[in-house]
Amino acid sequence: MGNEPKRERRDAARNRRAILDATDALLAEFGADNVSIEQVAAAAGVSKGTVFHRFGSKAGLMRALVVERAHALRDAVVGGPPPLGPGAPAAERLLAYFDEMFRLVVDNVELMIAYDKATDDPHTEAIHAFWYGHIASLLAEIRPDSDAEVLARVLLSTLNGDLVLHHIRTGQTERLAGAIHGLVESVATRPD
Amino acid sequence: MGNEPKRERRDAARNRRAILDATDALLAEFGADNVSIEQVAAAAGVSKGTVFHRFGSKAGLMRALVVERAHALRDAVVGGPPPLGPGAPAAERLLAYFDEMFRLVVDNVELMIAYDKATDDPHTEAIHAFWYGHIASLLAEIRPDSDAEVLARVLLSTLNGDLVLHHIRTGQTERLAGAIHGLVESVATRPD
DNA sequence: CCATAATTTGACCACCAGTCCAGTTGAGGA
DNA sequence: TCCTCAACTGGACTGGTGGTCAAATTATGG
Numbered sequence: 455m456g457n458e459p460k461r462e463r464r465d466a467a468r469n470r471r472a473i474l475d476a477t478d479a480l481l482a483e484f485g486a487d488n489v490s491i492e493q494v495a496a497a498a499g500v501s502k503g504t505v506f507h508r509f510g511s512k513a514g515l516m517r518a519l520v521v522e523r524a525h526a527l528r529d530a531v532v533g534g535p536p537p538l539g540p541g542a543p544a545a546e547r548l549l550a551y552f553d554e555m556f557r558l559v560v561d562n563v564e565l566m567i568a569y570d571k572a573t574d575d576p577h578t579e580a581i582h583a584f585w586y587g588h589i590a591s592l593l594a595e596i597r598p599d600s601d602a603e604v605l606a607r608v609l610l611s612t613l614n615g616d617l618v619l620h621h622i623r624t625g626q627t628e629r630l631a632g633a634i635h636g637l638v639e640s641v642a643t644r645p646d
Numbered sequence: 647m648g649n650e651p652k653r654e655r656r657d658a659a660r661n662r663r664a665i666l667d668a669t670d671a672l673l674a675e676f677g678a679d680n681v682s683i684e685q686v687a688a689a690a691g692v693s694k695g696t697v698f699h700r701f702g703s704k705a706g707l708m709r710a711l712v713v714e715r716a717h718a719l720r721d722a723v724v725g726g727p728p729p730l731g732p733g734a735p736a737a738e739r740l741l742a743y744f745d746e747m748f749r750l751v752v753d754n755v756e757l758m759i760a761y762d763k764a765t766d767d768p769h770t771e772a773i774h775a776f777w778y779g780h781i782a783s784l785l786a787e788i789r790p791d792s793d794a795e796v797l798a799r800v801l802l803s804t805l806n807g808d809l810v811l812h813h814i815r816t817g818q819t820e821r822l823a824g825a826i827h828g829l830v831e832s833v834a835t836r837p838d
Numbered sequence: 839c840c841a842t843a844a845t846t847t848g849a850c851c852a853c854c855a856g857t858c859c860a861g862t863t864g865a866g867g868a
Numbered sequence: 869t870c871c872t873c874a875a876c877t878g879g880a881c882t883g884g885t886g887g888t889c890a891a892a893t894t895a896t897g898g
Contacts, residue, residue, distance in 0.1 A: 577812035
């Protein structure tokens with residue numbers, strides 16, 4: 455099928471990048487709670503109107519950044535080498551996914567928090583559908599007895615931005631990584 | 647030790663109740679995202695200044711409501727009959743706690759979401775310390791090999807307001823209850 | 839070089855959490 | 869009973885937010 459029906463004008467594309475980069479920089483510098491669209495616009499060298507014209511809303515801006523950051527992981531899961539990609543046993547793929555996703559969240563905590571705060575109902579977001587589907591299908595394979603669909607959401611809620619941020623701030627990032635890894639492992643490892 | 651050093655004036659106490667009740671009603675009617683302090687004040691028949699004088703901030707108001715709602719469960723855990731209270735095996739107490747806490751969240755979803763949104767760093771809140779401590783001590787008893795402190799936080803993040811609300815809205819409350827119960831069970835049941 | 843549609847601007851809006859102080863009121867002591 | 873004063877209350881005010889919009893500008897294909 456065709457790609458995008460219409461190209462983006464060159465200045466528009468340039469501004470889109472500038473806005474995304476500025477957002478990321480400001481989030482890292484001031485934290486999710488202290489970044490407004492006006493600030494972003496100023497830092498990107500455009501006006502507030504441009505940001506809204508491009509991304510629709512604050513939620514849209516954050517969503518765009520999240521999608522961008524998750525793109526590589528998505529590709530790796532869908533067509534990359536095992537254990538992340540197809541080929542490895544489901545349990546290993548599941549663990550690899552959670553490990554990698556955890557790093558993604560750690561590297562973009564403020565973004566994740568800003569995204570959550572700006573988004574009304576995160577669980578209906580299209581982005582999440584892919585992850586839920588991926589996890590659920592692996593879980594269904596590992597433990598056909600379980601309610602894989604819901605369990606996927608429950609396990610993913612573990613990668614909560616606030617939880618991760620707290621452990622980063624208290625220097626317990628690796629402890630948290632271990633705990634989540636262990637939890638997923640205890641689900642992926644059949645007890646009976 | 648003494649109780650509160652000074653009593654609250656009668657009108658103040660009456661207004662406190664009116665504000666708390668109004669908040670609860672508005673949350674139930676309009677949802678966490680559509681309730682402002684001004685609305686609360688109007689519904690309670692007081693002015694905005696009074697609300698802030700009494701509760702300090704929006705976060706303080708939500709915190710007060712959460713504390714109130716959690717009070718009964720706290721008492722039951724600390725001195726009530728088993729399996730919630732002391733006396734039952736740790737694994738049973740843990741499961742009973744999660745079941746009960748889940749109901750608490752379900753019955754107060756909008757409040758939980760409003761509380762989360764208004765609170766800057768939930769993980770440093772005094773309220774949570776008690777729950778984390780309770781869960782961690784049970785976990786430490788059940789699985790001395792695990793990192794009980796962090797695992798407690800991870801498991802509790804599962805009772806996330808957004809996750810619960812989504813399942814309520816889609817009529818999957820019991821499925822979610824089952825999934826969380828199963829997850830806690832698989833941790834509380836030693837696999838080795 | 840022109841026509842046109844996409845893009846950009848910045849003033850504008852409604853709303854919100856939180857502040858502040860002047861005025862009111864309840865409660866205990868004389 | 870009344871008086872005093874601390875506690876409480878009202879409501880105007882501030883600073884800042886996400887979001888809108890019509891008019892001006894500019895890139896681009898022909």
